[in-house]
Amino acid sequence: xxxxxxxxxxxxxxxxxxxxxxxxxxxxxxxxxxxxxxxxxxxxxxxxxxxxxxxxxxxxxxxxxxxxxxxxxxxxxxxxxxxxxxxxxxxxxxxxxxxxxxxxxxxxxxxxxxxxxxxxxxxxxxxxxxxxxxxxxxxxxxxxxxxxxxxxxxxxxxxxxxxxxxxxxxxxxxxxxxxxxxxxxxxxxxxxxxxxxxxxxxxxxxxxxxxxxxxxxxxxxxxxxxxxxxxxxxxxxxxxxxxxxxxxxxxxxxxxxxxxxxxxxxxxxxxxxxxxxxxxxxxxxxxxxxxxxxxxxxxxxxxxxxxxxxxxxxxxxx
Numbered sequence: 001x002x003x004x005x006x007x008x009x010x011x012x013x014x015x016x017x018x019x020x021x022x023x024x025x026x027x028x029x030x031x032x033x034x035x036x037x038x039x040x041x042x043x044x045x046x047x048x049x050x051x052x053x054x055x056x057x058x059x060x061x062x063x064x065x066x067x068x069x070x071x072x073x074x075x076x077x078x079x080x081x082x083x084x085x086x087x088x089x090x091x092x093x094x095x096x097x098x099x100x101x102x103x104x105x106x107x108x109x110x111x112x113x114x115x116x117x118x119x120x121x122x123x124x125x126x127x128x129x130x131x132x133x134x135x136x137x138x139x140x141x142x143x144x145x146x147x148x149x150x151x152x153x154x155x156x157x158x159x160x161x162x163x164x165x166x167x168x169x170x171x172x173x174x175x176x177x178x179x180x181x182x183x184x185x186x187x188x189x190x191x192x193x194x195x196x197x198x199x200x201x202x203x204x205x206x207x208x209x210x211x212x213x214x215x216x217x218x219x220x221x222x223x224x225x226x227x228x229x230x231x232x233x234x235x236x237x238x239x240x241x242x243x244x245x246x247x248x249x250x251x252x253x254x255x256x257x258x259x260x261x262x263x264x265x266x267x268x269x270x271x272x273x274x275x276x277x278x279x280x281x282x283x284x285x286x287x288x289x290x291x292x293x294x295x296x297x298x299x300x301x302x303x304x305x306x307x308x309x310x311x312x313x314x315x316x317x318x
Contacts, residue, residue: 001039002091003077003114004031005144013140015133016085022065026073033065033074034092042112043105043151044141045097045158046134046181047076048120048174057081060119064089070169071095076115084133096155097171101164103157104150114141118174126176135181139188149186154178227300281306 010017020030049060060079067073076096079087096115100106105113118134120126138152154174161170174181205220282303289299 002031002036003041004091006078006088006091009140009144010086010088010137013136015137015140018085018087020061020065020079020087020089022061022089025062025065028065030088031091033090034077034094036092038093038111040112041114041145041147042108043147043153044114044116044138044145045105045153045155046138046174046178047096047115047117047155049117050122050173051119053121053124055119055121057083057087057119060117061087061089064117067095076117078114078116078137080116080118080130080134080137082119082127082130084127084129086133086137097158098167098169100153100158101167102160104153105158114145120174122175131176131184135184136188139185142185143189149182149189152178152182152185154181227296278306 007017007019022033023029026033049055049063051060051063057079064075064079065073067075072095074090074092074094076094077088077090079089081087093110094115095110096117097110097113099109116134116138118130120130142149142152155171156173157178159167159169159171161172163170208214208220285294285299285302285306288294289296294302
């Protein structure tokens with residue numbers, strides 16, 4: 001068995017994922033690294049590398065594919081950087097723990113457990129960026145594997161001190177509270193389509209062609225925060241400017257006078273009312289998205305439909 005779906009699952013969760021080659025170290029890539037004689041996967045073990053606080057991703061990844069004094073290579077399928085970015089290291093069986101004598105996955109070993117190594121030194125504070133990414137990534141894996149959150153175990157739970165007779169390798173990683181971590185994973189799963197302000201949302205390709213000088217639109221993505229706040233502010237500004245326009249045209253109509261002017265002002269009022277209604281609807285959609293009442297992609301879709309339905313028909317070609 002090979003878990004070649006790892007990059008797609010993590011990216012679908014909105015995470016940044018790199019596919020580690022590393023063939024200069026072992027002649028293999030992540031797609032062929034690790035034995036394919038394993039599975040099915042019944043649980044996940046979360047680890048921390050326990051390197052130095054100045055360790056680099058390149059150095060940590062090299063150890064994962066070349067091994068250490070206590071573990072033959074490859075050591076884990078996944079690696080999580082301090083930056084919150086993920087690396088897929090292997091698709092096959094890895095050597096990240098022993099058959100556990102305690103914890104949620106007691107009795108299980110490398111043949112049934114997926115391993116994640118997070119870049120972290122002993123005593124180093126966990127940043128919100130890395131911890132949040134850890135919980136989100138594990139939640140995505142739990143969903144894909146269709147296993148209970150209770151099957152997510154810390155290495156320290158799997159091989160705790162004191163060790164049973166015949167065992168000497170006890171562990172104390174990761175340093176965070178596993179009960180709270182599993183709760184964070186469960187919250188991610190319960191949130192479903194909840195989107196965080198930093199998440200990237202895909203926008204329609206015509207955005208880049210309409211505003212070619214806007215470099216922020218050239219990758220067809222914006223952050224959820226930019227999309228939500230931008231839509232809200234423009235909707236509110238549209239409401240205010242529509243009212244100002246009506247006032248100005250009414251003043252102009254008084255100067256012009258006559259029936260024709262009255263008909264013009266009536267049509268402008270009708271158009272202005274429609275614009276106010278549209279802008280109010282857009283503002284409400286944005287509010288619902290920011291409050292988590294609607295999924296982000298649903299908000300984008302509904303806004304697009306509302307704007308398309310209110311767009312003026314193209315004029316005759318000259």
